[in-house]
Amino acid sequence: MLFILRLLAHMRELVISIPMRIASLFSEWIAFNPRLGPLRYVAVAASAYVLFAVVLVYVVAPLRGIAGHYLLGEKLRYDAERWLATAIYDANGSFAGTFDARLDSQRDVNYTDAAIDVGDYTANPDHKSIPVRDVPPYYWQCLVHHEDRYIGTWLNPFGIDLAGVLKIPYSSVRRSLALHRPSLGVGGSTLPMQLVRVIYNTPPHSNESAMTKLSRKLAEWWLAPVIYHELTRGGDPSLLKQWAANHLWLAQRTGGAPLHGVELTSRVVFGKDSAELSIAEQFVLASAVNKPIILLKGDERLNEVRLDRWRFIVEVRARICAESLIEDEEQKKNVLFELIAMAGGPPDPKVKPKLQAALDRYAPDQAKRARANPVARANALMPAARFGLREEMKEIYGFGWRDHVRGVTTTFDAAGNLAFHDKIKAGLTRVDAAVQPKLNPGYTLDPARAGPDRRQPTITVVAANAKGEIVRYYEAGETAPYFGAPAARDAATGLYDPGRDPRMIASTGKMIAAIAIANSGRDTTNSLYVDTEAPQRGLETCAKGNGRFGRRAIVSFACSLNAPLINRTALAGQERVRMLIEGFGFTMPPSDASGHGTPPSTAVVLGQISGSPRKVHHMSAVILASLLGRGATPVREPTLVRSYDYTSVENEPVAHGDAREPIIPNRLIQRRAVPLLRSLLSAPLCYTAGGVPAGTLKSLSSWCAARRAGLRLHFAKTGTQVTADPNATVDVWTTGGLQFANGAAYSYVVLVGTGSGSEPWARKVHAADVAAPLLEILLEDLSSHARENPMPGLLPPKPAPRPVATNDETASDALTRALNLRQLR
Numbered sequence: 001m002l003f004i005l006r007l008l009a010h011m012r013e014l015v016i017s018i019p020m021r022i023a024s025l026f027s028e029w030i031a032f033n034p035r036l037g038p039l040r041y042v043a044v045a046a047s048a049y050v051l052f053a054v055v056l057v058y059v060v061a062p063l064r065g066i067a068g069h070y071l072l073g074e075k076l077r078y079d080a081e082r083w084l085a086t087a088i089y090d091a092n093g094s095f096a097g098t099f100d101a102r103l104d105s106q107r108d109v110n111y112t113d114a115a116i117d118v119g120d121y122t123a124n125p126d127h128k129s130i131p132v133r134d135v136p137p138y139y140w141q142c143l144v145h146h147e148d149r150y151i152g153t154w155l156n157p158f159g160i161d162l163a164g165v166l167k168i169p170y171s172s173v174r175r176s177l178a179l180h181r182p183s184l185g186v187g188g189s190t191l192p193m194q195l196v197r198v199i200y201n202t203p204p205h206s207n208e209s210a211m212t213k214l215s216r217k218l219a220e221w222w223l224a225p226v227i228y229h230e231l232t233r234g235g236d237p238s239l240l241k242q243w244a245a246n247h248l249w250l251a252q253r254t255g256g257a258p259l260h261g262v263e264l265t266s267r268v269v270f271g272k273d274s275a276e277l278s279i280a281e282q283f284v285l286a287s288a289v290n291k292p293i294i295l296l297k298g299d300e301r302l303n304e305v306r307l308d309r310w311r312f313i314v315e316v317r318a319r320i321c322a323e324s325l326i327e328d329e330e331q332k333k334n335v336l337f338e339l340i341a342m343a344g345g346p347p348d349p350k351v352k353p354k355l356q357a358a359l360d361r362y363a364p365d366q367a368k369r370a371r372a373n374p375v376a377r378a379n380a381l382m383p384a385a386r387f388g389l390r391e392e393m394k395e396i397y398g399f400g401w402r403d404h405v406r407g408v409t410t411t412f413d414a415a416g417n418l419a420f421h422d423k424i425k426a427g428l429t430r431v432d433a434a435v436q437p438k439l440n441p442g443y444t445l446d447p448a449r450a451g452p453d454r455r456q457p458t459i460t461v462v463a464a465n466a467k468g469e470i471v472r473y474y475e476a477g478e479t480a481p482y483f484g485a486p487a488a489r490d491a492a493t494g495l496y497d498p499g500r501d502p503r504m505i506a507s508t509g510k511m512i513a514a515i516a517i518a519n520s521g522r523d524t525t526n527s528l529y530v531d532t533e534a535p536q537r538g539l540e541t542c543a544k545g546n547g548r549f550g551r552r553a554i555v556s557f558a559c560s561l562n563a564p565l566i567n568r569t570a571l572a573g574q575e576r577v578r579m580l581i582e583g584f585g586f587t588m589p590p591s592d593a594s595g596h597g598t599p600p601s602t603a604v605v606l607g608q609i610s611g612s613p614r615k616v617h618h619m620s621a622v623i624l625a626s627l628l629g630r631g632a633t634p635v636r637e638p639t640l641v642r643s644y645d646y647t648s649v650e651n652e653p654v655a656h657g658d659a660r661e662p663i664i665p666n667r668l669i670q671r672r673a674v675p676l677l678r679s680l681l682s683a684p685l686c687y688t689a690g691g692v693p694a695g696t697l698k699s700l701s702s703w704c705a706a707r708r709a710g711l712r713l714h715f716a717k718t719g720t721q722v723t724a725d726p727n728a729t730v731d732v733w734t735t736g737g738l739q740f741a742n743g744a745a746y747s748y749v750v751l752v753g754t755g756s757g758s759e760p761w762a763r764k765v766h767a768a769d770v771a772a773p774l775l776e777i778l779l780e781d782l783s784s785h786a787r788e789n790p791m792p793g794l795l796p797p798k799p800a801p802r803p804v805a806t807n808d809e810t811a812s813d814a815l816t817r818a819l820n821l822r823q824l825r
Helices: 002-031 039-083 137-147 162-179 191-200 210-231 238-247 262-270 279-287 300-325 329-342 353-362 367-372 374-381 385-403 414-438 506-520 553-558 562-571 574-584 600-605 613-627 671-686 698-703 771-788 811-824
Strands: 087-089 095-098 116-118 121-123 249-253 256-260 293-295 405-410 458-465 470-475 528-534 547-552 641-646 711-722 728-740 745-753
Touching: 039 162, 039 210, 039 238, 087 262, 095 374, 137 191, 137 238, 137 279, 137 300, 191 210, 191 238, 210 238, 238 262, 249 262, 249 367, 256 262, 262 279, 262 293, 262 374, 279 300, 279 329, 293 300, 300 329, 353 367, 353 374, 353 414, 367 374, 374 414, 385 405, 385 470, 385 641, 414 458, 414 470, 414 771, 458 613, 458 771, 470 771, 506 553, 506 562, 506 574, 506 600, 506 613, 506 671, 506 711, 506 728, 528 553, 528 562, 547 553, 553 562, 553 671, 562 600, 574 600, 574 613, 613 671, 613 711, 613 728, 613 745, 671 698, 671 711, 698 711, 698 771, 711 771, 728 771, 745 771
Parallel strands: 087 405, 249 293
Antiparallel strands: 087 095, 116 121, 249 256, 405 641, 458 470, 458 745, 528 547, 711 728, 728 745
């Protein structure tokens, strides 16, 4: 025991005496050695700087990393989440760009070029990058080789490179001699230090002063250990690799718009996913760090710089990686050959030919910029759908949708939908000219006339195929009202609450009345309903009066007559009607002060139930499925999303929003109701009085299936919502579904309005005036879409041919033979 105590005492003496002896030797032989003359001051400064570097790397850095975890860890994680972009692909799988930062950031978004103070928080300029799922291995190897060769070793154990710090005095002398003036040199910036520059948007500038450079370097030393500690906790460098692949600046569009991250740059520069990059392409992107690729040509001088930069990246830096990192000689030779082939010049930004043609035709002023700018590309190719995509994801995941989704594939062809936009805009211009005298001051339907002093009401034109995939989507504005009123979206979570949606669905609610009546199984198209507002003459027309007469069911639905349908729907049973309202996801009007509410039958006929245009569209999709004989197949809400590219393949997230379950039509619509339902809901298009079209959609009577070749089925219902003033128009609706002879089937909704009883936008404007002309454009477009996308599987099976008797057998024998053959099969 005594021996151990003596040993410990001796070791303590050594620990104390060794530094003292070193200090003594330093003072005797260097600091106060007269034989060194003035050089002793240089030696003292050099020794002090070495001591500073050692303390910085091995003492300050680890302590700062641990302490910073508690102070800055959460902020760093949030910043990283805020920077992640979401990729958008169209139905063909073509990369259509990324969401604008203003759309996919929950808070603290900063899309300017300067930092903005938000209370006690500084929001630095956002960059956006598509997160990589798997970091390309050769990209990481080349990046480390060039930028941080000693990371994780004893020379750089905590995010600051000792050799890099020691290099600063030497580089300062060299720079000063070269510039003939004092200039602060540069040291090796580690990857964590470069990530600090990205976070705080403090990249080095050639004209920065010595003090600016020094303060920047000190800030990087102060924060780099925190980032390194956060990204390598537990000894796992995976997060560090992902940050290095996601956030470093790799390319620059001429005139601005830098591209950050491997995934985004790969899609623009090489036109492929990062997982598809060749070894040579991975080396090129890694070599572009601190020497970003210049995209797009400019003036003669810029083109020279662009080419020189590219050749330096490919022929020098990428070649170094190939020669240093690849051991297999045959593989090395192939990579070097590929780099030689690439050295001729930087590739032009990649856009699929069909999308490029659409940009050139429909957005010529944005086409060039959109090639190298993925945000501008998405804005041009999906001017309305990007807002709808965001709202649909928020309905499922709330504001946290970016935690789950790194990419989304849409259900429509971007070029085709952009052409459809052009047709609708032209149609709105014509409609605006026709109804202009009826519009309230401050409103217009013409997109070209909309501005600060003249706004458009909600304009929604959407169609979906039989699978519920939206194939045509047009909306004016940025609030995506198709997915619900802004008032129904929770400001804290972003989730949609259908119970808070105030938009009433007008006479489209009569579709529920038709289902209730048809389900009862007691009516035909000629059943008489009591109409207390009937005319003395012309009961077969849509005329109104003050008499009490019977009106046929077909007339009541064709003309959207309220009184007879209120009376008849009430007889179907209030509870049954209520179950239909709830089954389709609509909300009953609130009760009055005494607790009495509107009867469900009255609410559906007068359209006082409320819901989003998407829910009205869903109702039509369910009815369409039932009429097509697919009542047992679940029908989901129409969607803009064909598939998600989740942030985690292994653990796909579970939606926590109010994402409704699909509706099984047979649970709401009885099979025996289908023939009558089809007749009643086709009446607005097909009904005639005295041989003349007389329904509410008589202007589209040529689209009645009975009159149009190539059309098997078409039903539709209009609606006009007004205020207490019956002439003050709030909303005009048209919704329905159709099937072409080749099986292609579509449901649709058209809406023009404000959705607010306090904001009428016109007087005496009805669905036939505005919604019907837009629907005609949609129907013509769907006719073309159907020719290109036949769905024979949706057609009813052809009846089996009747057996034909041969010369030697009777008809009875032939039937028996057929039955025997069927049993054998």
